Amino acid sequence: MSEEFEKLEQVKVPALDEILGKPFKVLDDGFIRVIDYMGSDQSVVQAARVSYGKGTKKLRQDRGLIRYLMRHKHTTPFEMCEIKFHIRIPMDAWRQWIRHRTANVNEYSTRYSIAIDSAQTTKPDEWRMQSKDNKQGSSGYFDVETGRQLSEEERKLQNLARETYQKRIDLGVAREQARKDLPLSTYTEAYWKIDLHNLLHFLRLRMEKNAQLEIRKYAQIIGHEIVAKWVPFTWEAFLDYEMNAQKFSAIELEIIKNIISANTEAVLEIAEKAGWLKVKDGRLVKNLERMEMEEKLELLGLEKPW
């Protein structure tokens, strides 16, 4: 062969090697730990340079290149890195997790083995109230006395379910059928392998404040404790351009431009046209788009003009 190829070594990230296999505790009996990984920030850079050509190598620093890729959604170089986790998680959070189809999964089988004898329990001060604004969310906590009753009922229910399950198993009922009445709080375990691009997409959705608290706790550990150590430049760029960034619609931008130039008349006209200012019984009718815009205005330190 006329072309010369450099000698390669397996990519190692010492900061990640240090926590390889170490379980990070999540919830009352869950954990997440890294089993294996492939690649690093360098692998992202290396893949990008193949597509941009060797000539650009000296022009861009690694960090700058990674930020450029993230900013412009040139995502395939991030797919060059992979990571494999071992997770222990209650089944209701797992049900949300498994919706992310771009991973490889191998889950503990309760057809083959006895179900894990552990269910997520809730402390008296951990019972959340249904949010009034967000049908999928929670807001605030119950008082501890009410929480105590809820926790006591939870304990009885979980015990009954477990005893019933055990009775069926002892009688010789097939494991695949005996499990049917186990609660969603029962822990399951899985190996979950995913590439960095799709992992960041998972984190974007599951670290967000609207994601359910339980899955958010796992996502935050993956992000802040694991990905931050594994690919620090990518993590920094992700926080900057994705997680902590804001997106503005064309309507929102027009409104902001007019707020800044103190053209309240134009602002109200745009909002009215967008259907955000409908009034019923002397009050503004709930409008999700307007409410989300109000959150963005608050972030920018701007008063809402309606």
Ligand SMILES: Cc1cc2nc3c(=O)[nH]c(=O)nc-3n(C[C@H](O)[C@H](O)[C@H](O)COP(=O)(O)OP(=O)(O)OC[C@H]3O[C@@H](n4cnc5c(N)ncnc54)[C@H](O)[C@@H]3O)c2cc1C
């Ligand atoms: C706050 C929140 C609330 C939710 N509420 C509900 C709910 O009420 N009901 C419900 O059913 N789900 C709900 N979901 C799940 C949600 O709709 C997605 O299924 C889940 O977040 C996985 O996202 P994804 O498909 O982008 O991820 P992945 O499956 O990991 O896919 C990543 C990306 O790959 C591409 N992709 C993957 N598979 C395909 C495909 N077959 N065709 C085309 N492109 C594909 C898409 O671009 C996708 O964004 C909710 C999620 C969140 C975060």
